[in-house]
Amino acid sequence: MTARIEQGVQGPGWEDVLLRDGTIARVRDAVAADRDRLVRLHDACSEGDRREGFFHVGHHDGAHFVDSLLPRLTSEEAFAKLATVDGHVVGLATAMKTGRDEEAELDLVVAEGHAQRGVATLLLEHLAVAAAGSGVTDFVAYVMADNAAAFDVIRHSGFEITSIPHEETVELRFPVRLTDRVLEAMISREQRADADSLRALLRPRSVAVIGASRRVDHAGHQVVRNLLRAGFTGTIHPVNPHSDYLLGLSCRSSIREVAPVDLAILAVPAAEVLGVVRDCADSGVRNLVILASGFAEEGPEGRRVQDEALVVARRAGMRLVGPNCLGIANTDPDVRLNATFSPTSVVRGRVAMMAQSGAVGIAALQRADELGVGLSAFISSGNKADVSANDLLMYAAEDDASDVVALYLESFGNPRKFSRVARRLAVRKPVVALVGGSSRTGRQAAVGHTAAAVTSASGVEALFRQCGVIGVDGLEQLLQTTSVLANQPLPGGRRVGIVSNAGGPAILAADACERAGLQLTTLSAETMARIRETVPDASSVQMPVDLGSGVAGEAYSEVVSTIARSGEVDMLIVLSTALPALSYASFARALRTALRRTPGDAVAPVTTVAVVLDQRGPSRPIHAGSRHVPVFAFPEDAARALGPIATYAKWRAEPRQAVADAGSGSRVAARDVITRTSAAAPEGGRLAEPDVRQLLGAYGIEVVPSVLAADAEASVDAAESLGCPVAVKIADPDIVHRTDVGGVRVGLNGPDEVRSAAQELLRTPTEHPGLLVQRQVAEGVELIAGVMQDEVFGPLVMVGYGGTYTELIDDRSFRLTPLSRADAAAALGELRTAPLLSGYRGAPRLDTAAVERLLVCLGRLADDVPEVAEIDLNPVIVHERGVSVVDAKVRLRPLPQAPDPDLRNLRPPAGEGS
Numbered sequence: 001m002t003a004r005i006e007q008g009v010q011g012p013g014w015e016d017v018l019l020r021d022g023t024i025a026r027v028r029d030a031v032a033a034d035r036d037r038l039v040r041l042h043d044a045c046s047e048g049d050r051r052e053g054f055f056h057v058g059h060h061d062g063a064h065f066v067d068s069l070l071p072r073l074t075s076e077e078a079f080a081k082l083a084t085v086d087g088h089v090v091g092l093a094t095a096m097k098t099g100r101d102e103e104a105e106l107d108l109v110v111a112e113g114h115a116q117r118g119v120a121t122l123l124l125e126h127l128a129v130a131a132a133g134s135g136v137t138d139f140v141a142y143v144m145a146d147n148a149a150a151f152d153v154i155r156h157s158g159f160e161i162t163s164i165p166h167e168e169t170v171e172l173r174f175p176v177r178l179t180d181r182v183l184e185a186m187i188s189r190e191q192r193a194d195a196d197s198l199r200a201l202l203r204p205r206s207v208a209v210i211g212a213s214r215r216v217d218h219a220g221h222q223v224v225r226n227l228l229r230a231g232f233t234g235t236i237h238p239v240n241p242h243s244d245y246l247l248g249l250s251c252r253s254s255i256r257e258v259a260p261v262d263l264a265i266l267a268v269p270a271a272e273v274l275g276v277v278r279d280c281a282d283s284g285v286r287n288l289v290i291l292a293s294g295f296a297e298e299g300p301e302g303r304r305v306q307d308e309a310l311v312v313a314r315r316a317g318m319r320l321v322g323p324n325c326l327g328i329a330n331t332d333p334d335v336r337l338n339a340t341f342s343p344t345s346v347v348r349g350r351v352a353m354m355a356q357s358g359a360v361g362i363a364a365l366q367r368a369d370e371l372g373v374g375l376s377a378f379i380s381s382g383n384k385a386d387v388s389a390n391d392l393l394m395y396a397a398e399d400d401a402s403d404v405v406a407l408y409l410e411s412f413g414n415p416r417k418f419s420r421v422a423r424r425l426a427v428r429k430p431v432v433a434l435v436g437g438s439s440r441t442g443r444q445a446a447v448g449h450t451a452a453a454v455t456s457a458s459g460v461e462a463l464f465r466q467c468g469v470i471g472v473d474g475l476e477q478l479l480q481t482t483s484v485l486a487n488q489p490l491p492g493g494r495r496v497g498i499v500s501n502a503g504g505p506a507i508l509a510a511d512a513c514e515r516a517g518l519q520l521t522t523l524s525a526e527t528m529a530r531i532r533e534t535v536p537d538a539s540s541v542q543m544p545v546d547l548g549s550g551v552a553g554e555a556y557s558e559v560v561s562t563i564a565r566s567g568e569v570d571m572l573i574v575l576s577t578a579l580p581a582l583s584y585a586s587f588a589r590a591l592r593t594a595l596r597r598t599p600g601d602a603v604a605p606v607t608t609v610a611v612v613l614d615q616r617g618p619s620r621p622i623h624a625g626s627r628h629v630p631v632f633a634f635p636e637d638a639a640r641a642l643g644p645i646a647t648y649a650k651w652r653a654e655p656r657q658a659v660a661d662a663g664s665g666s667r668v669a670a671r672d673v674i675t676r677t678s679a680a681a682p683e684g685g686r687l688a689e690p691d692v693r694q695l696l697g698a699y700g701i702e703v704v705p706s707v708l709a710a711d712a713e714a715s716v717d718a719a720e721s722l723g724c725p726v727a728v729k730i731a732d733p734d735i736v737h738r739t740d741v742g743g744v745r746v747g748l749n750g751p752d753e754v755r756s757a758a759q760e761l762l763r764t765p766t767e768h769p770g771l772l773v774q775r776q777v778a779e780g781v782e783l784i785a786g787v788m789q790d791e792v793f794g795p796l797v798m799v800g801y802g803g804t805y806t807e808l809i810d811d812r813s814f815r816l817t818p819l820s821r822a823d824a825a826a827a828l829g830e831l832r833t834a835p836l837l838s839g840y841r842g843a844p845r846l847d848t849a850a851v852e853r854l855l856v857c858l859g860r861l862a863d864d865v866p867e868v869a870e871i872d873l874n875p876v877i878v879h880e881r882g883v884s885v886v887d888a889k890v891r892l893r894p895l896p897q898a899p900d901p902d903l904r905n906l907r908p909p910a911g912e913g914s
Helices: 032-043 047-053 062-074 119-132 148-157 180-202 219-230 270-282 300-315 358-371 389-398 415-426 440-450 457-467 475-487 503-515 525-534 553-564 584-594 635-653 664-680 689-697 712-722 751-762 821-829 848-864
Strands: 015-018 024-029 078-085 088-097 103-110 138-144 162-165 169-175 206-210 235-239 263-266 287-290 319-321 327-330 337-340 348-355 375-380 404-409 431-435 470-472 495-500 571-577 607-613 622-624 627-629 706-709 726-730 744-748 771-775 781-790 794-801 812-816 868-878 883-885 888-892
Touching: 015 180, 024 119, 032 062, 032 088, 062 078, 062 088, 078 119, 088 119, 103 119, 119 148, 119 180, 138 148, 148 169, 148 180, 180 319, 180 327, 180 389, 180 415, 206 219, 206 337, 219 235, 219 337, 263 270, 270 287, 270 300, 300 319, 348 358, 348 389, 348 475, 358 375, 358 404, 358 475, 375 389, 389 404, 389 415, 404 475, 415 431, 415 457, 415 635, 415 812, 431 475, 457 470, 457 794, 457 812, 470 475, 470 635, 475 627, 475 635, 495 503, 495 553, 503 571, 503 607, 503 635, 525 553, 553 571, 553 584, 571 584, 571 635, 584 607, 584 622, 607 627, 607 635, 664 689, 664 848, 664 888, 689 706, 689 888, 706 712, 712 726, 712 751, 712 771, 726 751, 744 751, 751 771, 781 848, 794 821, 794 848, 812 821, 821 848, 848 868, 848 883
Parallel strands: 103 138, 206 235, 206 263, 263 287, 287 319, 348 375, 348 404, 404 431, 431 470, 495 571, 571 607
Antiparallel strands: 015 024, 024 078, 078 088, 088 103, 138 169, 162 169, 327 337, 327 375, 622 627, 706 771, 726 744, 726 771, 781 794, 781 868, 794 812, 868 883, 868 888
8 A cells, every 4th residue: 555645736824633533634725836736626526516515606627727826825815725645636615805894705616525524614614714814704605505515514613694585596795703603613633533533542453562572571562562451452463574473472573564553652773763654554564653763853853754754643643642642442341442651550440641741651550550540541641743642631521431531742733723622622621731831940851851841830820820730730639620520529618528537637638628629618516416426435527537546447437427427518628547446447347338329418418538547548439328438648639639620610610701702903903013013023022102092992991191292391291281280201111111221200280390390200211212191090900911922822912010119029921822801800819919800808809800801801912913022001000990000012923934833733843834
């Protein structure tokens, strides 16, 4: 079998995308050299297919249509995207500007036999983004009235359609912006396709292990051994040209003797990997796992080879795990795949796990086994050349066998997509994540480990908070938190109860719960009386409950049952210290009895964990009723696991809020500013005050009125027009902090004060002389708000304590764009100084809703205008009604050349296309 390689022109901007059936398609701009292939695409359609496939009913001649299209592409009067599968063009989407406002006419055709694979919808998404980037706001399409397929393409894409019927046709109009509705439809389609793709990877019927050595310490030998030990239900093919048999299996000398197979595990040295990948592509292998290290994590040459291997895999339609990884596993009894070289078996359970590091993966599998955390699937992603955490999230969303996702990450390939996919999954299934490399030292180490690094901790925190991911601080907390989620119900609140047979551990548990943000519950008099009745000599019947060293199993069980069914706790920590009256065995029996549910139970089950202070005690969960109770060694571990879970449960219970659209008018006005200023300064830089005011005003952000003045007398005139009191400031936009250079005078009343202040300020040496006279606003709480560009996460909206001391106090919160009102409210509420806005010590309550609106508008602006590198609004004075943006600075940068992060695409090779 020959490799399925893209033939013909290698156009700019390749995007590899999964189709509905998991096939890899390639999307790019159409170029003049594609003419003959595009004509053939059109002419190959029958009259009926052409009528159904092309929206425009007048295009019957392929050559005429293509020849009229191609010259208009170079002048940006038209846009065209084509899709290929196995090297053949299977679809074309075009948009030609009509000359009416910012409108373009849409045409779309899909090759015969590909209509049900999602090609049309895919092309429409990519075309809409390309057209919108060049100022197009609306598409219009003319469709035959009975062309149901054309209507379905647009409707299923999520765009808001306006239809105008004519005699035989219907005129369809819709805005091209990727609204929340469009993005949700895109993610839904991508999720199904990606899940199918990973399902094929994790459910192979045949596995070839290339480099299957007879040496027992060799990764290839260990993979074959693990496949056999797991009882893999498919066929195993060891590939080793120097051996006849391995572990009772017949060896083949080459993958060409075995293929096609569903999965190939490459356990060969890095120097041989590229040649083997080519052999697999030529032999029809469907998926690859590359174990070897020595690629992108070691420098530019390693990255080049890694990228070339990915290019070969993509052209052949293969998904690739690794390189530099441990392998993959699937515990489904119908599969029983353990294609790893881990010394620990993968135990069956309900957790889908990904570990970017192979060593962390080995440690995680071992500790998961000790804690009784069973897995549904496991992927060691290594350098993440292709398969990443986003893929596992989409797989888990569609996998009924996975209830929880656990991740160890050292980088984010597309954090914007991670946010959308994780948020979509987390409303149904919890996601727990540990990120390595968030410190400066950790980032440096991660680059040399898995060839990638995360960015600042603030970016990670903002990402996790918005999308409901449970962030943890260590591998032990990752697995302990995962164990609780896999075995216990989510808590209904933050009220925690503690029951112990010793006072010291109970006190430590109470302290740990407070540090974890949990609320130690207050028991009712009735509940305390029942506890005292059960254990008359209990040391304490209020939280934390100390039943004393003499309590036996039956009484302990009765107390736990009483508290669990009281309706007064959401979580319960039960502690056992090794004492003669309560052995581990009797403690376990007590829990099984206490937590057994009966049909008449009216109170919802309580999230329960156990702490066994006995080195000889087991760490596996205790089977109690229909659930298992996770067991921890120390009270602090239990609290650290429950705290983030309670936060997640609250996030999950909150209603979801959509992000409101800013409207095309705002974007058009903003683009006017960017186009004008970028032409004058293509390298970027700070905007002048009038341009700042116009850009912010396009999104409803009004800056306090001010007037530019060239000299002292002009300042006096400005003050008279504005009305005193006024402030006078140095106008140079390149001065970030005017107060640092003594560049601000406030509270000026009358011409003499203004003139004197202006004369002083004009003596300050600046690159851009001039003054800014501004009406002085009423006092209030000063905040800072703005936008910063993170090198990995993109635009972050920031809010914090503002004014002169903003850096000193350093009280700030961040959110990724786009923001909903709920995101903005949460960011504001996280500030240590937030009580200043809500009537602190008798002061009036201030207008927090106005601050939230401001943050949402900043997010919209940052999303719509990627040239914005930084926005700094400081101070933003919050009043009882409204806010006053006193000072505003905006810095632009050249537009980064990168694919739209919202578009469906697979991770690109660094050297090809996007």
